[in-house]
Amino acid sequence: GQQVMQIPQYQHVQEGEDFTTYCNSSTTLSNIQWYKQRPGGHPVFLIQLVKSGEVKKQKRLTFQFGEAKKNSSLHITATQTTDVGTYFCAARGQNFVFGPGTRLSVLP
Amino acid sequence: NAGVTQTPKFQVLKTGQSMTLQCAQDMNHEYMSWYRQDPGMGLRLIHYSVGAGITDQGEVPNGYNVSRSTTEDFPLRLLSAAPSQTSVYFCASSYGEGGGNTIYFGEGSWLTVV
Numbered sequence: 080g081q082q083v084m085q086i087p088q089y090q091h092v093q094e095g096e097d098f099t100t101y102c103n104s105s106t107t108l109s110n111i112q113w114y115k116q117r118p119g120g121h122p123v124f125l126i127q128l129v130k131s132g133e134v135k136k137q138k139r140l141t142f143q144f145g146e147a148k149k150n151s152s153l154h155i156t157a158t159q160t161t162d163v164g165t166y167f168c169a170a171r172g173q174n175f176v177f178g179p180g181t182r183l184s185v186l187p
Numbered sequence: 188n189a190g191v192t193q194t195p196k197f198q199v200l201k202t203g204q205s206m207t208l209q210c211a212q213d214m215n216h217e218y219m220s221w222y223r224q225d226p227g228m229g230l231r232l233i234h235y236s237v238g239a240g241i242t243d244q245g246e247v248p249n250g251y252n253v254s255r256s257t258t259e260d261f262p263l264r265l266l267s268a269a270p271s272q273t274s275v276y277f278c279a280s281s282y283g284e285g286g287g288n289t290i291y292f293g294e295g296s297w298l299t300v301v
Binding site: 088109110112114120121122123124127167169171175177178179180 | 222227228229230231277284287289290291292293294295
């Protein structure tokens with residue numbers, strides 16, 4: 080069945096450093112979504128990527144969809160303490176599956 | 188516009204007890220779903236519904252029942268609680284099936300089974 084992996088599982092950064100999380104699928108995807116969950120909160124939609132090689136930006140966040148539509152990345156430039164949380168990818172292939180998430184902690 | 192509302196927020200159950208997690212949305216979404224979240228496991232789909240009167244099983248349906256009598260409501264029933272059902276439960280809704288449609292989550296229900 081379809082599997083979605085995310086790396087790393089955890090990331091600790093100093094405030095101001097960059098951060099990247101990767102999402103990899105075992106199958107070709109129709110689209111991919113990214114969600115952010117703050118500690119103790121619920122997942123909140125960030126963005127959706129549909130096209131091969133697509134790149135979208137939201138302020139300090141850059142999202143990319145791989146050329147083969149089997150992977151995606153989320154890059155945060157100059158992290159801030161407000162970026163703390165778990166970032167999930169959610170991939171539409173044969174099924175719609177959430178990745179296990181990457182937990183980001185930012186040290187002030 | 189409250190979005191997705193789920194209750195209770197916290198609940199402690201004894202093994203073997205039954206209970207219902209309530210979920211309601213006011214966005215007229217056809218698609219509703221229940222997820223459970225466990226450390227390191229991400230979000231796993233329990234049951235989902237594509238419209239009133241229609242429900243189907245997700246990835247981890249055992250021990251849970253759902254019904255969808257109205258567009259707005261999608262309760263999740265634990266039939267006989269087990270410690271393995273200790274988890275955080277999220278109700279979610281969207282215009283259509285996940286992937287291609289933004290999913291809106293409730294604030295979560297923290298369930299402990301002792």
